[in-house]
Amino acid sequence: MSNKKKIAVFLSGLDEEYQNQITQGIHEFAAAHNIDVLHFIAFGGILNNGSYDTGEYNIFRLPNLQELDGVILLTNTIDSPETVREIISQVRASGVPAVSVDADYQDFFSICVDNHSAMAQIVRHFTNEHGLRRINYVSGPDDNPDSIARLAAYKQVLEEHNIPIEEARIYHGTFQRRDGRTAVDVFLRSDLPMPEAIVCANDTMAVSVIGAxxxxxxxxxxxxxxSGFDNTYNARNYAPEISSVARPLGQCGALACQLLYNAWHGVPQTRVHKLEMQPRFTESCGCGAHYCDTIRDFKKHNYQIQEDFNVDISLLSRMACSLVECANYEEYIEALKEFVLETNCEEFYLCLCENWLGHALPATQAEPDPSTADACLIHGYTQRMLVPLSYYEGKFRCHEDFHVDQMLPALYRQVDHMRCFYFVPLHFREHCLGYYAICNTAFPMRSSLFHSWSLNLSNSMENIRRIIYLDHAVQELDKLYATDPLSGIANRNGFRRQTEPVFARCIAEKHPVMVMFIDMDGLKMINDTYGHKSGDIAIRSMATILHECCTNGEICCRFGGDEFIVFAANYTQQDADRMTDSIQKKLEDYNRATSMPFALHASSGYHIAVPTPDKSLFAMVTLADTIMYAEKRKKRHSKYLKSSSSIRQDAESN
Structure with missing residues (x-):
């Protein structure tokens, strides 16, 4: 097992600049100290779909913190309070040193910024420098600590200037792009006078506000x-450049690692660390440009962004088309290999729940069946995880299943350099399929389409699951069509399907065909005397005997009721007599061995002929039936019931 330190990072929305820059700071420190980083990533709160978010946030149940050396938490990026509480409880119980960024939890190290002071400077700039009084506000989530502090600062500054706090001028959002557009719609429909300024709790919403x-x-x-908050790349390079607050995000990530490093080595340190923030007043409040790259650098950077975007769009389109066309599981796994290689990753692992095929199709079953609850996994992962596809050391490999506590089958391989893993959930709505892990590739951090790539993978996995599931359903329906449900052998449909090609070949090659008709003796008497359950037992026993006798390519079926047929090609009269004797011998063995109160007997008759095109198989069945009935008329039906003394003898012998 590797002795390298391993850090877990919990976050949602890696494609946002806030998360991205903090993560870059983590990577720089980890690379310098050869520490492995395991990111557990969700993309919740983006599609405005609660079921989807449940599936995304399930990834936070995966980490086995006993196998890790430290945790970095970006819980303010996770918009599910219940999920955050579960994560905090999990980390506390582990006893592993933890650092929380922008949220203060007891017993954890904390890195934060003075959100209140920074937002107050922004709002005072509008009131003091520009003399504004109608200032609207677009807030983040009501339960997010950063959002709470910034909204409180906005209200405080208004109170300082005796400006009424009007709730209609405050829009409560979620830090998402859509909030900016919605807020503008709400503000412009309001009966209040038009705002003179709109202060936004982050840059993402500010960009959307200006666009709207x-x-x-x-x-x-x-x-x-x-104005915005965070001074992201998009805000700095937007037209107009957006007034905002510069945050030392990369420094936050590096400092989080440093705090864990110090804890490992027993270095004394304070629990809470507060970093300074600097307001930047630029074009969006009329204060002029502040951020100045050279035009050459700006054009070069934007060209690279567009070029990467075009490459990634092509990858997504080809991936979607290729994977959706796969007709079976084997084709799917083979097709996926191409798109794994295109991420330029060092390692890749597709990890599926042991029962990933088992959950009911939403279209056919709205509510999970309680008797198969384990097949509808929503919370957590199965103890055993399957690995149909893994890639490392430049090769695709086969892996046995592994216990989920390992997180990955090859996580503890001895590797000299830093390994940077991204664990991403695979699910359909809330139903868990598994997860994948991708290692040492720039793709998750570089591409704004990494989430779409992951979504592609989840949706295509669900598509192939449905194909497998429907194929299985078709097979089961076909089995019902061709198999007698009581006896378990072929019914008339199955008999016809199995015998028709053999019968046609015998016609063409002029080979003889044998058809034997078997009729159980005394089944009505068994049903009337002992009930239909006993009659069903008799029918199943008869079917078993015929199946055991048909060992040389013969085909047997339950023709209906108590009637059975055996079909064989290239049979002689001697072969047919042997088959008759074999059936009668097994009936006798059954009657001696069973403790049932009835004896099992049957009459049979067979017909052998070289078939011709003008003679159907069922014409031969009719002839065999006639011969069988001639045999049956010779028997006395009273012997089909056992005497009480023979029942006792059978019971004693068994």
């Missing part, structure tokens, strides 16, 4: 001033 205002012919900053 421009779409309505409202100029920024000419008609309404706008």
């Amino acid at each position: 205002l421009n779409a309505r012919g409202i100029r920024v900053p000419g008609d309404i001033m706008v």
Whole structure:
């Protein structure tokens, strides 16, 4: 097992600049100290779908913290309070040193910024420097600590200037892009006078606010001033450049690693660390450009972004088309290999729940069947995980299943350099399929389409699951069509399907065919005397005997009721007599061995002929039936019931 330290990072939305820059800081420190980093990533709160978010957040139940050396938490990126509580409880119970970024939890190290002070400076800039009084606000989630502090600062500054706090001027969002557009719609429909400024709790919403205002012919900053928070790349390079607050995000990530490193080595340190933030007043509030790359650098950077985007779009399109065309599981796994290689990863593992095929199709079963609850896995993962596809050391390999506590089958391989893993959930709605892990590739951090790539993988896995599931359903229906449900051998449909090609070949090659008709003796008497359950036992026993006798290519079926047929090609009269004797011998053995109160007997008759095109198989069945009935008329039906003394003898012998 490797002695390298391993850090787990919990976060949602890696494609946002806030998460991305903090993670880059983590990577720089980890690379310098040869520490492995395991990111457990969700993309929750993006599609506005609660079932989807449940499936995403399940990934946070995967980490086995007893196998890890430290945890970095970005819980303010996770918009599910219940999920956050579960994560905090899990980390506390593990006793592993943990660092929380922008959220303070007892017993954990904390890195934070003074959100209140920074937001207060932004709002005071509008009131003091620009003399504004109608200032609207777009907030983040009501239960997010950063969002709470920033909203409180907005309200405090308004109170300082005796500006009424009007709830209609506050929109409560989720830090998502859509919130900016929605907030503008709400503000413009309000009966209040138009705002002079809109202060946003992050840059993502600020960019969306400006876009929505421009779409309505409202100029920024000419008609309404706008500000954001975080000073992201998009905000700095937007037109107009957005007034914001610069946060040392990379420094946060590096410091989080440093705190864990110090804890491992017993270095004394304070629990809470607060970093400074700097407001930047630029074009969106009319204060002029502040951020100045050279035009050459700007064009080069934007060209690279567009080039990467075009490459990734092509990858996604080809991946979607290729995987959806796969007709079976084997084709799917083979096709997926191409797209794994295109991520330029060092390692890749597709890990599926042991029962990933088992959950009911939503279209056919709205509510899970309680008797198969384990087949509808929603919370956590199965103890055994399957690995149909793994890639490392430049080769695709076969892996046996592994216990989920290992997280990955090859996690503890001795590797000299830093390994950077990204664990991403695979699910359909809330139903868990498994997860995948990708290692040492720039793709998750570089591409804004990494989430779409993961979504492609989840949806295509569900598609192939449905294909397998439906194929199985078709097979079961076909089995019902061709198999007698009581006896378990072929019914008339199955008999016809199995015998028709053999019968046609015998016609063409002029080979003889034998058809034997078997009729159980006294089944009505068994049913009337002992009930239909006993009659069913008799029918099943008869079918078993015929199946055991048909060992040389013969085909048997339950023709209906108590009637059975045996079909064989290239049979002589001697072969047919041997078959008759074999059936009668097994009937006698059954009657001696069973403790049932009835004896099992049958009459049979056979017909052998070289078939001709003008003679059907069922014409031969009719002839065999006639011969059988001649045999049956010779028998006395009273002997089909056992005497009480023979029943006792059978019971004693058994």
